[in-house]
Each structure stands twice: as C-alpha cells, then as structure tokens.
Amino acid sequence: MTDSRNNKGAQGHLHPLTQIVREIVDSFVAMGFEVADGPEVESEHYNFDVLNVPKDHPSRDMQDTFWLKPSEDGSPNHSTSGVGLKGVSQTVLRTHTSSVQARYMETQKPPFKIIVPGKVFRCEATDATHEAQFHQIEGLVVGEGISLSHLQYTLNEFFKRLYGTQATIRFRPSFFPFVEPGVEVDVSCVKCSGKGCGMCKQTGFIEVMGAGMVHPNVLTASGIDPQKYRGFAFGMGVDRLVMLKYGIDDIRYLYSGDLRLVNQF
Amino acid sequence: MNIPISYNWLRVHFEKDIPAPNEIATLLTKHLCEVEGMEVRNDDTIFDFKILPDRGHDLLSHHGIAREVSVLSGVPFKKIPTEYQQSFEKTEAILKVSVSDAHLCPRYMGRVIENVGVGESPAWLRARLESVGQRSINNIVDITNFVMLELGQPMHAFDLRKLSGAEIFVRKAHEGEKMMTLDNKDITLTPETLVIADSKQALAIAGVKGGKDAGVEAGTTSIVFESANFNAVSTRKTSQRVGIRTDSSRRYEHGLSPSLTEEAIHLATKLLLEMYPQARVGEIVDVYPEPQQAQTIVITVSDINGILGSTLSPDEVEGIVVRLGFTHTRDGETFTITPPLVRLDLSIKEDIAEEIGRVYGFYKITDAPLPDFAFTARPLKAYYYANLIRDTLVARGFSEVYTSSFQKEGEFAVLNPLAEDKAFLRKNLAMNIEQALELNVRNAPLLGLDEIRIFEIGKAFPGVMEEKLLCAVGIELTKAGKKKDTMTREALEEVRTVIGEVLGVAIEGVFTTNVFELDLGALLDTLPEPKVGAPFVSVGTRYQKISAYPFMLRDIALWVPEGIPNDEVLAIIVHEGGDLLRTKRLFDVFTKEFPEGKRTSYAFNLVFQSYEKTLSDEEINNSMLRITIALRARGWEVR
Ligand SMILES: [Zn+2]
Numbered sequence: 041m042t043d044s045r046n047n048k049g050a051q052g053h054l055h056p057l058t059q060i061v062r063e064i065v066d067s068f069v070a071m072g073f074e075v076a077d078g079p080e081v082e083s084e085h086y087n088f089d090v091l092n093v094p095k096d097h098p099s100r101d102m103q104d105t106f107w108l109k110p111s112e113d114g115s116p117n118h119s120t121s122g123v124g125l126k127g128v129s130q131t132v133l134r135t136h137t138s139s140v141q142a143r144y145m146e147t148q149k150p151p152f153k154i155i156v157p158g159k160v161f162r163c164e165a166t167d168a169t170h171e172a173q174f175h176q177i178e179g180l181v182v183g184e185g186i187s188l189s190h191l192q193y194t195l196n197e198f199f200k201r202l203y204g205t206q207a208t209i210r211f212r213p214s215f216f217p218f219v220e221p222g223v224e225v226d227v228s229c230v231k232c233s234g235k236g237c238g239m240c241k242q243t244g245f246i247e248v249m250g251a252g253m254v255h256p257n258v259l260t261a262s263g264i265d266p267q268k269y270r271g272f273a274f275g276m277g278v279d280r281l282v283m284l285k286y287g288i289d290d291i292r293y294l295y296s297g298d299l300r301l302v303n304q305f
Numbered sequence: 306m307n308i309p310i311s312y313n314w315l316r317v318h319f320e321k322d323i324p325a326p327n328e329i330a331t332l333l334t335k336h337l338c339e340v341e342g343m344e345v346r347n348d349d350t351i352f353d354f355k356i357l358p359d360r361g362h363d364l365l366s367h368h369g370i371a372r373e374v375s376v377l378s379g380v381p382f383k384k385i386p387t388e389y390q391q392s393f394e395k396t397e398a399i400l401k402v403s404v405s406d407a408h409l410c411p412r413y414m415g416r417v418i419e420n421v422g423v424g425e426s427p428a429w430l431r432a433r434l435e436s437v438g439q440r441s442i443n444n445i446v447d448i449t450n451f452v453m454l455e456l457g458q459p460m461h462a463f464d465l466r467k468l469s470g471a472e473i474f475v476r477k478a479h480e481g482e483k484m485m486t487l488d489n490k491d492i493t494l495t496p497e498t499l500v501i502a503d504s505k506q507a508l509a510i511a512g513v514k515g516g517k518d519a520g521v522e523a524g525t526t527s528i529v530f531e532s533a534n535f536n537a538v539s540t541r542k543t544s545q546r547v548g549i550r551t552d553s554s555r556r557y558e559h560g561l562s563p564s565l566t567e568e569a570i571h572l573a574t575k576l577l578l579e580m581y582p583q584a585r586v587g588e589i590v591d592v593y594p595e596p597q598q599a600q601t602i603v604i605t606v607s608d609i610n611g612i613l614g615s616t617l618s619p620d621e622v623e624g625i626v627v628r629l630g631f632t633h634t635r636d637g638e639t640f641t642i643t644p645p646l647v648r649l650d651l652s653i654k655e656d657i658a659e660e661i662g663r664v665y666g667f668y669k670i671t672d673a674p675l676p677d678f679a680f681t682a683r684p685l686k687a688y689y690y691a692n693l694i695r696d697t698l699v700a701r702g703f704s705e706v707y708t709s710s711f712q713k714e715g716e717f718a719v720l721n722p723l724a725e726d727k728a729f730l731r732k733n734l735a736m737n738i739e740q741a742l743e744l745n746v747r748n749a750p751l752l753g754l755d756e757i758r759i760f761e762i763g764k765a766f767p768g769v770m771e772e773k774l775l776c777a778v779g780i781e782l783t784k785a786g787k788k789k790d791t792m793t794r795e796a797l798e799e800v801r802t803v804i805g806e807v808l809g810v811a812i813e814g815v816f817t818t819n820v821f822e823l824d825l826g827a828l829l830d831t832l833p834e835p836k837v838g839a840p841f842v843s844v845g846t847r848y849q850k851i852s853a854y855p856f857m858l859r860d861i862a863l864w865v866p867e868g869i870p871n872d873e874v875l876a877i878i879v880h881e882g883g884d885l886l887r888t889k890r891l892f893d894v895f896t897k898e899f900p901e902g903k904r905t906s907y908a909f910n911l912v913f914q915s916y917e918k919t920l921s922d923e924e925i926n927n928s929m930l931r932i933t934i935a936l937r938a939r940g941w942e943v944r
Binding site for chain 2: 050051052053054055057058062065069071072073074075076077079080081096098102106107108109131133151152153157159161163164165166172173181183184185186187188189190192193194196210211212213214215220221222223224253255256270287289290293294295296297298299300301302303
C-alpha cells in the first residue's frame with residue numbers, strides 16, 4: 041500500500057530496470073570490466089554478418105527483426121522504394137547487444153573485458169511476457185588462453201554477488217551462431233535455493249543466459265587473430281530478471297511510463 | 306524445433322536394455338538438448354525434445370536420438386535392418402530423372418516399384434505413427450512417414466499410373482503454373498519455386514507438399530519412391546511463399562546431408578516388400594552430380610583442454626571420439642577426425658571441442674579465475690553521466706520512466722511495424738513524456754500525488770539514420786490553479802539549473818508547457834572523462850501487482866485529543882479498511898483550543914481499489930462505516 045504524505049521534496053524513484061542494470065553492471069565493473077555501448081539503429085553488418093549469422097538465416101526475416109525505412113521524400117542518401125536497396129535493407133533495430141562485440145573489437149586490442157547494457161528489439165507481438173523492446177546485458181572477454189572455465193568462474197562470481205554466496209550455475213549444451221562451444225547457463229533457483237519449487241518448475245534451476253566461447257569467425261571478422269586469442273561472451277535478458285525478482289506479472293508495465301509500477305521502487 | 310520421440314521406438318535400436326525414460330531425460334538434458342515434456346501413453350513414454358538448430362539435420366529422427374542415447378549411455382546401437390533380396394522381375398516402366406538445378410536439388414533418388422497395392426498399414430506401423438501423434442493414411446504414405454520419423458529424411462510416393470510417362474523433371478515452376486495440393490489447396494506457383502513434374506505438369510512442390518494429381522490412393526498398383534535432397538534456404542522460402550509448412554519442409558529447412566537419401570530409399574523398399582513380396586522393384590536412379598565430401602579436422606588434446614578448460618587425457622578424448630562413432634587416427638596427442646557425413650555441424654576445431662565437451666559434460670567443468678590481464682577499464686561517459694543525472698533527479702523527487710521507442714508519428718519509419726500506431730521510431734522523448742504525464746495524472750490520487758514529476762533518459766531518432774541520447778523531464782502540477790503554467794516553467798527551469806550545477810556546464814534544451822528536453826549525447830562531448838565508472842546505488846523492494854479496475858476516493862476527517870499521533874489513527878484506518886484500501890494520505894493537520902482542552906484535526910485521503918472487480922459505492926460505504934465506527938469507539942469525533 042502506498043503511504044505518501046506530502047510529496048514535495050520527497051525522493052523520486054528509479055525505474056526497476058535501471059536498478060537491476062546497475063546491480064549487474066556494478067558487479068562486473070568490480071571485476072574489472074569496462075562498460076561499453078553501441079547504437080540501437082544498427083547495420084545488418086554488425087547485427088548479423090560479423091556475428092557469423094548465415095546470410096539466409098531466418099532470424100533476419102521480417103517476422104523476427106525490425107527493418108528500417110528510408111525517408112519518404114526520397115532524399116539522395118536514401119531511396120524511397122523500400123527493400124533490396126543499399127542502405128535500406130541493411131539497417132535494423134539491433135536484435136541483441138551482441139552487435140557491440142565487433143564494434144568494440146575492431147577498435148581495441150586484446151586483452152579486454154567489457155559489459156554492455158542496452159535496449160534491443162524483436163519484431164514480436166506483445167503480451168504479458170513478450171515485448172517488442174527489452175533490455176539485454178552482453179559480456180565479452182578476449183585474451184590469451186581464455187577457456188570455458190574462465191567463463192564459469194566469472195559467472196559464478198557474478199551470481200554470488202547478485203543472489204548471494206549460495207548461488208551456483210551450471211552449463212548445458214546450446215547453440216548460437218557467434219559462439220562455439222555454446223552453452224545455456226542455469227542459475228540455482230533464488231526462491232528455493234535448488235530444492236525445487238513452482239518458480240523453477242521443480243528443477244531447482246532457472247535458465248538465465250546464453251554464453252559460450254567466441255566463434256573464431258567472429259574474431260577474424262573483427263580483426264583479431266583466433267590462433268593467438270580466444271574469448272568468451274554471454275548475454276542475458278534484464279527484463280525477465282526484473283520480473284522474476286519482483287514478481288511483476290506483465291512486462292508491458294516496464295515500458296508504459298506508469299508510476300503505479302515505478303513508484304513502488 | 307521440437308520433436309516427439311517414442312521410448313519404445315528408441316528401444317528397437319538396441320539389443321540390450323536402455324536406461325529408463327526419466328534417466329534418458331536427465332542424460333539428454335545434461336548432454337544434448339532441453340526435454341520440454343515427457344508423457345506416459347499406454348505402455349510407452351513420449352518425449353518432447355527441443356532439438357538445437359545446428360542438430361536439426363541429424364536429430365529430428367528416432368535413429369539420431371537413439372545414436373545419442375547409445376553414445377551417452379554406452380549401450381551398443383543397432384541399426385534398423387534395411388537389407389532385402391536383390392533380384393527382381395523386370396519392371397515395365399523404366400524411370401528417368403532430370404534435374405535442372407543441382408544447387409536447389411543436390412541429389413534426387415527415385416525408383417519404380419510395381420505390382421503393389423494400397424491398403425491399411427499393418428498394426429505395428431499404425432501403432433508407431435500414432436504413438437508420436439501421426440495419423441495413419443494408407444500403407445504407402447505411412448511407409449514414407451515412418452522413414453522420415455526414423456531417419457529424418459523426408460520421402461514422397463507418386464502414383465506411376467497418373468504420370469505421363471516414367472520421367473521425372475525437377476525444375477522451376479513456370480510463371481502462373483497451377484497445382485492442387487493433396488489437401489485440396491489450389492496453389493499458383495512462381496518461377497522461384499522448385500517443383501517435381503512429369504512431362505506435362507507439376508506434381509509436387511519440392512520438399513514441401515505433394516500434389517493431388519499424382520497422389521497415391523486406393524487402386525494404385527505401381528509407384529515411384531522419391532528420396533531427395535533439397536536446398537534448405539529455397540525450401541524455407543518456398544514454404545513461406547506458398548504458406549504451407551510440413552514435417553518435410555521443416556526438416557529440409559535445417560539442411561540435410563545428401564547422404565541420407567540412400568538409407569531412406571532402402572528402408573522404404575524393404576518395408577514395402579514386407580507387405581508385397583511379389584513386388585517388382587526397379588533400379589534406383591540417383592542424380593548426384595557432386596557427392597558430399599567428408600570433412601577432416603585435425604585437433605590436439607591441448608586445443609580441446611585449452612578451449613574447455615578441462616584436463617582430459619589423450620585416452621579420455623579417444624574414448625569419447627570412439628563412442629561418437631567418428632573415424633579417427635591418433636598421433637601422440639594429435640587427432641585427425643572424420644565425422645560421419647550427416648554431421649553437417651562439424652567443420653572446425655571448436656566444433657570438435659564442443660562435441661567432446663558435451664559428451665564429457667559441460668557441468669563437469671571447473672572454475673578458473675581470469676588471468677591477470679593488462680587491461681584497465683575506462684569509465685564510459687554515457688553510462689556515468691546518465692546515471693549521475695538519474696540520481697540527481699530522483700533526489701529532487703522525480704521518478705524515472707521507460708517508454709516505448711515506437712510512436713505513431715516520427716521521421717524514421719519502420720519497414721515492418723507491429724501496428725499502425727507504432728510505425729515510427731520516436732523522434733524525441735518529449736512526446737512520450739507528455740503521454741506518460743497524462744496517464745499518471747489520471748492515477749494521481751491512487752499514487753497519492755499532487756504533482757507528477759517524471760523523467761526518461763534514452764535514445765530518440767529525430768531523422769532518418771539519426772540517433773540521439775536524450776533526457777526529458779516532465780512536470781504536471783495537478784493542484785496549481787491559475788498560475789500552473791508559470792509554476793511549471795519555473796520548476797523546469799530549476800531542473801535545468803540543477804543538472805547544470807551537477808555537470809558543471811550550462812544546459813541548453815527545449816521547453817514545452819510540461820517538458821524540458823536536453824540533448825545528452827551532444828552534452829557528453831563537452832564533459833570531462835569521469836574518474837570512476839560505477840557504482841551507482843540500487844535499492845531493492847517488494848512489488849505489488851497493478852489492478853486493472855478503477856479506484857475510488859473518499860476523505861475522512863476527525864478530531865482527536867492533542868498528542869495522539871496520526872500513525873495511531875492510521876493504524877485503525879488500515880486495519881478496518883482491509884485489502885481494498887490501497888492508498889492513505891494525510892493531507893491536513895491543525896490544532897485548536899476547545900473548552901475541554903486542545904484537540905488536533907487530521908484529514909486523510911483514502912483510495913479504494915480491488916484486484917477482482919469494480920467496487921460499488923455500497924462496498925466502499927461499508928468500509929468507511931467500519932472505519933468510522935472503530936474511530937468513534939476510541940471516543941474520537943469523526944466529522
Ligand atoms: Zn525453485
């Protein structure tokens with residue numbers, strides 16, 4: 041129940057997405073990671089090509105990805121007729137923060153450790169659990185002799201900071217074009233600590249992110265020698281973590297500008 | 306893609322017992338893929354496996370899953386036998402096949418089989434199909450479906466009698482060419498579409514759907530079996546274009562190995578011969594201009610351990626390679642590996658390392674702290690200053706909102722918008738903040754606020770290919786009266802000053818009646834590099850569901866003897882108000898001299914709301930009555 045007296049001079053409220061992003065980013069900054077970012081309007085090149093996503097991969101389809109349109113007045117840089125033209129069919133709303141990987145790698149020499157929070161978009165009908173816009177956090181570490189063991193250590197450290205020292209993670213086989221090997225990361229259920237409950241469907245674990253070793257094609261495309269360097273990458277959806285943590289039942293409230301949600305935080 | 310797999314069907318591939326269904330589920334979850342369901346049906350268990358996209362070419366089949374069960378459990382695998390007699394009476398028809406585009410159809414195998422019939426399938430075949438949710442059609446169609454579910458290779462059968470001549474053409478459709486599908490859908494084809502045709506007309510959309518005109522039906526006595534390989538991308542695009550997705554097209558979409566067709570046509574032939582031992586079986590016609598080459602991958606044990614962070618010995622690696630059934634040679638710690646042709650997902654070292662790691666178990670990997678990098682993290686201006694402004698505004702009573710990046714009007718249009726009112730990217734934040742102010746003003750009593758103070762920091766798109774980081778602050782003074790606009794402007798000016806003081810620069814921006822918007826991205830260039838990147842404080846809390854039903858307002862005022870704190874009064878109100886009382890707020894306090902002594906007046910706004918329904922006046926009056934009675938019971942005067 042809201043208990044507000046006179047609100048003049050009172051504290052305002054930080055959006056829960058900001059709060060969780062801060063919590064996550066701070067954990068990684070404490071581990072020596074650098075915060076990086078990139079544009080929301082992204083080229084097909086950075087969003088797909090350099091991430092080893094095949095040219096004809098279904099994720100590039102209009103059913104999954106928002107494509108952007110040139111100006112209506114037909115200004116010289118942009119054609120008016122739509123698909124198939126240069127500079128037109130090549131621009132998307134980024135579908136993941138992974139698009140920042142190559143942008144960073146092209147300009148920076150390894151070793152490095154970065155954490156990338158940001159808004160991403162999928163062309164997907166909205167309902168209580170799906171939004172066409174949501175937030176992701178991407179991590180990328182590239183250096184000599186990096187292995188899956190380092191990824192596991194890093195994520196264990198992170199989840200212990202986020203959920204407490206009892207938190208543990210486990211890897212399961214998975215597939216993403218830009219990593220090889222690819223893994224799904226489960227974290228022990230925050231509610232039952234791994235014993236099994238309704239929230240984790242009795243499994244004791246909750247699926248929280250995709251991760252893996254950076255695919256050599258991605259390193260090569262970004263000008264990094266895969267013979268010399270290896271890296272790991274991981275990506276997680278922030279909205280789901282917010283919803284799980286606070287029991288928010290409808291993702292759409294997060295983007296509605298509604299203080300009935302925000303002022304509870 | 307998900308696939309139903311029958312436990313009993315899997316068991317056919319083994320001579321010895323395999324682990325129980327729940328053990329299989331655990332084993333595959335750890336080493337292969339997610340198990341999204343498990344259902345006991347009669348004496349069988351049906352699994353719902355979510356096959357990873359890079360294994361769609363070999364695991365959308367009972368054979369493929371059984372191979373994995375064997376690799377992971379160690380129980381030896383046994384192929385379903387495909388051998389049959391090899392000498393037949395000559396067929397009357399001699400099949401000819403011509404393929405016009407080997408890129409779209411890398412391999413086409415066909416064979417004529419005569420002197421057969423169409424009827425009901427034997428009980429075992431019906432049971433197999435039904436166990437995984439397929440309906441039995443007739444024995445010949447059932448055989449092709451069974452082969453697909455067993456081997457992952459789609460097949461098709463044509464009625465030879467209905468073909469004009471025994472020649473099959475794999476070609477692109479003619480502009481405007483028409484075909485009626487088996488389920489009576491009339492399709493007009495376009496020249497991108499690959500079809501299977503006789504000399505006159507299209508008989509099937511390659512890899513997607515068969516046509517009615519050459520379908521097998523009662524009375525069919527001779528058939529052509531098709532076991533072909535079609536291009537993944539072209540099959541997917543065709544399937545989208547004609548709006549038909551089938552179990553066959555879904556498998557082709559993953560890209561199948563052309564090596565699969567051979568085993569499939571033999572299994573189909575064998576099954577048909579079991580039903581019609583007198584059948585005349587024609588030669589296999591195999592159009593396969595560029596046979597698939599096996600991949601050879603060289604990898605060392607150090608490579609594997611380097612990628613996985615494991616400490617596997619060469620013998621352990623070899624053990625896993627042997628279990629996987631990969632052909633290999635070993636020279637010290639160097640392995641030269643040739644995976645089977647169906648494993649299209651394996652072409653580089655990292656693929657092999659993943660395969661070894663998966664079978665070994667990713668969950669067995671141990672932690673290793675990150676090496677001490679020569680890397681110094683630099684703070685990111687955009688992240689640092691955006692959060693500094695957030696904290697500044699929150700401290701001044703502003704709440705942060707996130708709003709949609711899509712708007713009904715703007716400058717930068719989306720080619721495939723979800724809805725008409727989301728056709729553009731937002732050109733600024735001001736418009737969204739105005740809309741958010743309106744929304745929150747409506748809920749002001751529920752929120753217990755007289756003033757709505759909000760802000761957003763985010764990207765906006767003021768022109769084609771333009772992206773800016775903006776910050777917009779909005780104020781709505783609901784109780785300000787006549788001077789409202791002036792007071793709002795003053796408050797917004799104050800915000801500008803405060804941000805300027807915190808950042809140490811003068812702030813330019815755009816004012817509207819209720820909103821001040823500044824170009825944070827442009828401002829960043831003028832700001833010094835921050836010294837630290839983080840942390841910024843975040844606070845945890847508990848969240849209460851938002852009700853979809855309207856709220857109702859009531860006020861209550863009362864006299865209490867001086868010295869009674871308002872908390873004591875509120876406690877009674879909260880107790881009596883129960884779950885329906887959402888918000889309570891003290892809006893007036895004063896103390897006055899009375900003959901019997903000093904008394905304090907408290908006045909509260911109360912907001913009632915239910916999660917289940919729209920409250921009636923009567924329900925709220927009852928709550929108010931309970932509150933009033935309880936307050937009066939203390940001897941206080943409710944006014
Ligand atoms: Zn749980």
